[in-house]
Amino acid sequence: MRMCSLNKIANLIKNYIFATCCVTLLSTSKCQGISNMSITMPAAVASGESVKMTCTYNLGTDPLYTVKWYKGSKEFFRYVPKELPHTRVFPWPGINVDVSQSGPNQVVLRDVQRYLSDKYRCEVSADAPSFHTKIVSAWLHVVYPPIGRPILSLEKRHYTIGDKLKGNCTSPPSSPPSNVTWYLNDKWMNSSFARSLDDDYEIGRGHKMRTTTVGLELEVNSFRVGKMRxxxxxxxxxxxxxxxxxILDEEKPRLASILSTFSSSPNDDEVLDEKCSVK
Structure with a gap:
């Protein structure tokens, strides 16, 4: 009897240990792997400027094996903590990596040019035991920003309710051409047409500065204290x-038009003439 009790106790202890190990393994597997990974960079940067690309991630309990950066399918920067030096740059035309500011979480490119517009990827790999790998990506557009302000032209500056408002707006030169939007009293308005034209000069490698002209045509139906913006x-x-x-002004009714509404009818004129003739 005593031996049976001891065997039961031993089995219970084994089962408890086994269950504890399973829970530990499951918890550990959940902690492992790369999570909360994201890439941060500006959607657009002016040609000739520097750009910082940031890659954030959580490795859990795994150590970092490597971080790789790609422009399209071409790797241009790698960070490996187990190697000396930790960083490695792969030479590609036009890609200038600032190694002093680049590391496990970011890479900085200097003097970016228009042709470097592309999808950029950050690839992070964990070391043993998981060897997990994860990739995130984002687009970078290298542009020639708009030069100056849009040119706004309207048929007239004074309107009344029911008038047709017609106008054009031409964006300043840029590459690529800018998106042009109309607002009436801070409310977005649909444009009636749009066209894009090349400007007079090129900016290298076949890229031209372009302007966009967008038209607006609508019926005037409201003013704010006699004004329309x-x-x-x-x-x-x-x-x-x-x-x-x-700012456009509401056109005030003219005195002549007001008086015309009170003009005499032909019959009244005849009566007046008769009175004059009797006299």
Missing amino acids: IRCVADLYGVFRTSTET
């Missing part, structure tokens, strides 16, 4: 933005 915005990827606006 028209604004034209030229925008490039939400990073470069310039605008022009003008």
